[in-house]
Amino acid sequence: MDRKALRSALRDRRRALSELQQEQAAAGVLQQLKQLPEFSRSRKLAVYLANDGEISPECIVRHAWAEGKSCYLPVLNNNDKTKMHFQRYTPETVLLPNRFNIPEPVLDLSLCIPATELDLVLMPLTGFDESGGRLGMGGGFYDRTFAFVKTADKPVLVGLAHECQKVESIPVAEWDVLMSWVVTGDKAYKTSKKLPDDKRGATRRF
Numbered sequence: 001m002d003r004k005a006l007r008s009a010l011r012d013r014r015r016a017l018s019e020l021q022q023e024q025a026a027a028g029v030l031q032q033l034k035q036l037p038e039f040s041r042s043r044k045l046a047v048y049l050a051n052d053g054e055i056s057p058e059c060i061v062r063h064a065w066a067e068g069k070s071c072y073l074p075v076l077n078n079n080d081k082t083k084m085h086f087q088r089y090t091p092e093t094v095l096l097p098n099r100f101n102i103p104e105p106v107l108d109l110s111l112c113i114p115a116t117e118l119d120l121v122l123m124p125l126t127g128f129d130e131s132g133g134r135l136g137m138g139g140g141f142y143d144r145t146f147a148f149v150k151t152a153d154k155p156v157l158v159g160l161a162h163e164c165q166k167v168e169s170i171p172v173a174e175w176d177v178l179m180s181w182v183v184t185g186d187k188a189y190k191t192s193k194k195l196p197d198d199k200r201g202a203t204r205r206f
């Protein structure tokens with residue numbers, strides 16, 4: 001299956017979850033995340049506001065605030081439409097829908113930090129595999145914004161997902177940034193962050 005067909009099938013799966021399944025998964029993901037030293041150590045955390053059946057980081061945000069961590073939300077960059085800003089998120093933050101109808105903070109550059117200063121990034125996804133392969137919404141925003149992570153030791157990239165979003169293998173594109181962890185309501189997957197040899201070089205067409 002190509003990326004587009006896979007994305008569409010996985011989005012349908014995500015949207016089919018009941019409210020109760022969503023709540024249980026969101027609570028489980030916080031329990032799993034609390035076990036990760038990378039999360040406990042993090043002071044500056046990128047989060048997102050759930051959309052289209054994505055697992056919600058809301059309880060993680062409340063926990064992080066209570067622990068004195070700083071949370072940041074993605075804001076689409078209107079000058080460089082391929083990248084995102086990360087702006088401080090507090091209970092007072094004023095949110096407005098962006099062009100995809102996802103609420104985001106009204107841009108205030110004085111509240112934004114460079115992506116290189118984040119300790120940990122919670123990434124939404126439509127699909128994942130145990131090697132750290134990620135399929136997003138198709139905008140390439142996370143891939144472009146965090147392309148530098150391939151040669152940096154920070155931030156740690158952690159995908160949040162429903163168990164039903166796991167697939168055997170995501171067709172990896174050359175620009176894909178691999179995640180170090182994928183956390184679901186049931187389990188934290190430490191990914192191998194390495195492409196199997198048979199996938200190398202076979203990626204350009206996606």
Ligand SMILES: Nc1nc2c(c(=O)[nH]1)N(C=O)[C@@H](CNc1ccc(C(=O)N[C@@H](CCC(=O)O)C(=O)O)cc1)CN2
Pocket residue numbers: 048049050051054074076084099100102124125136137138139140141142
């Ligand atoms: N919660 C959340 N926030 C996020 C992302 C995300 O995936 N999830 N993004 C991660 O990149 C960025 C937004 N990227 C997105 C890319 C495409 C669509 C989307 O719904 N596309 C529609 C077409 C909409 C249109 O063209 O107007 C679609 O595919 O049906 C949504 C968000 C920033 N914020």
Ligand SMILES: Nc1ncnc2c1ncn2[C@@H]1O[C@H](COP(=O)(O)OP(=O)(O)OP(=O)(O)O)[C@@H](O)[C@H]1O
Pocket residue numbers: 003134135136137138139140141142143144147173175176206
């Ligand atoms: N680092 C990059 N440099 C150049 N182009 C890129 C880069 N990353 C992604 N792209 C472009 O973005 C498009 C969408 O990429 P892809 O399908 O991997 O998005 P995604 O990972 O599903 O979305 P997102 O990261 O927003 O959640 C690709 O067609 C590709 O052309």
